[in-house]
Amino acid sequence: MIVKDIRPRGFCKGVYFAIEKVKEILNSKEYPKPIYVLGYIVHNKFVVEELKALGAITLDDLTKSRLELIDDINSGTIVISAHGTPIDVIDKIKAKGLTLVDATCKDVYITHDLIKEYLKKDYDIIYIGKKNHPETNASLSLGKNIYLVETIKDIETIKTDKKIFVTNQTTFSIKDILPIHEAIKMKFPNAIITEEICNATRLRQNAIIKANSDVDLCYIVGDKRSNNSLNLVKISEKFTKTKTLLIQSVKDIKESDIKAIRVVSVSSGASTPEYLTKAVIDFLDNYQS
Ligand code: SF4
Numbered sequence: 220m221i222v223k224d225i226r227p228r229g230f231c232k233g234v235y236f237a238i239e240k241v242k243e244i245l246n247s248k249e250y251p252k253p254i255y256v257l258g259y260i261v262h263n264k265f266v267v268e269e270l271k272a273l274g275a276i277t278l279d280d281l282t283k284s285r286l287e288l289i290d291d292i293n294s295g296t297i298v299i300s301a302h303g304t305p306i307d308v309i310d311k312i313k314a315k316g317l318t319l320v321d322a323t324c325k326d327v328y329i330t331h332d333l334i335k336e337y338l339k340k341d342y343d344i345i346y347i348g349k350k351n352h353p354e355t356n357a358s359l360s361l362g363k364n365i366y367l368v369e370t371i372k373d374i375e376t377i378k379t380d381k382k383i384f385v386t387n388q389t390t391f392s393i394k395d396i397l398p399i400h401e402a403i404k405m406k407f408p409n410a411i412i413t414e415e416i417c418n419a420t421r422l423r424q425n426a427i428i429k430a431n432s433d434v435d436l437c438y439i440v441g442d443k444r445s446n447n448s449l450n451l452v453k454i455s456e457k458f459t460k461t462k463t464l465l466i467q468s469v470k471d472i473k474e475s476d477i478k479a480i481r482v483v484s485v486s487s488g489a490s491t492p493e494y495l496t497k498a499v500i501d502f503l504d505n506y507q508s
Contacts, residue, residue, distance in 0.1 A: 222503045223484035225430045229496055231419030231489040233324030234261045237301035240322040245274050251318050253295040257285055258353055260300050261490035262445035296320055302353040303327045305360030326389050326417040327354055337384035338362040347399055348388030349446055355388055371402045383410035389417040390447040393424050394458055419489050420447050424454050427486055431459035434484045439465050440496045441488030448488030469498040
């Protein structure tokens with residue numbers, strides 16, 4: 220079996236920064252304890268477990284909003300995850316007198332700054348992103364006149380006479396965003412459109428398109444909650460027509476999936492630690508059917 224190790228893959232700068240930030244404050248006397256992380260620091264359960272072992276408490280309950288998650292927290296430090304968080308949550312953390320540490324990725328803030336700039340100029344905003352994702356929620360919190368578009372269908376429901384500015388979630392699919400932009404242009408010909416998919420996402424998606432030209436099976440190592448990992452699967456399946464499976468670790472590899480495989484490729488989401496991907500590649504390299 221030939222194993223293709225797709226590069227670049229794995230941790231991006233924003234994920235690396237957020238994880239190191241939590242480790243740094245866990246080791247520092249300056250920050251009041253306990254150290255809470257609001258939501259997954261990055262969308263990978265192995266990273267969350269590793270930080271838990273070091274003493275970080277992740278506040279995570281998908282039935283609760285981030286505002287509700289801090290209701291019972293009355294002391295210590297709260298870290299904002301790499302995806303950002305709604306501004307009312309930041310206000311509440313400050314109002315409660317808790318110490319705030321912001322690990323939001325700089326690329327997410329570039330989009331926030333654009334949204335704020337155009338809201339000030341009295342534009343309505345179309346934000347292309349995944350519903351209920353923390354990054355989307357953070358962006359939508361920046362003003363009232365922001366319309367969320369997840370698919371082309373959502374564009375039909377937008378009713379406004381105002382000028383339109385369009386931006387997006389940083390981890391959106393480079394392929395799926397194009398038809399959405401076209402549909403927006405049809406309805407709002409004068410819309411100003413920026414494409415804010417971050418470089419890390421773009422490079423990882425393009426690498427898969429390039430690598431999977433003659434591949435029987437592709438593994439994406441990543442968490443089910445990781446939007447960028449899910450988009451790598453989607454891109455691989457839809458645009459390279461390669462059977463693609465999301466696995467969280469080497470334990471998810473099934474013999475029935477690899478038995479008759481000639482060429483397999485492996486990539487991973489931006490929030491996936493290298494040791495998980497390496498274990499998958501090592502296993503496949505040593506596999507003999
Ligand atoms: S995927 Fe992009 S936006 Fe998200 S943390 Fe990484 S660099 Fe930042």
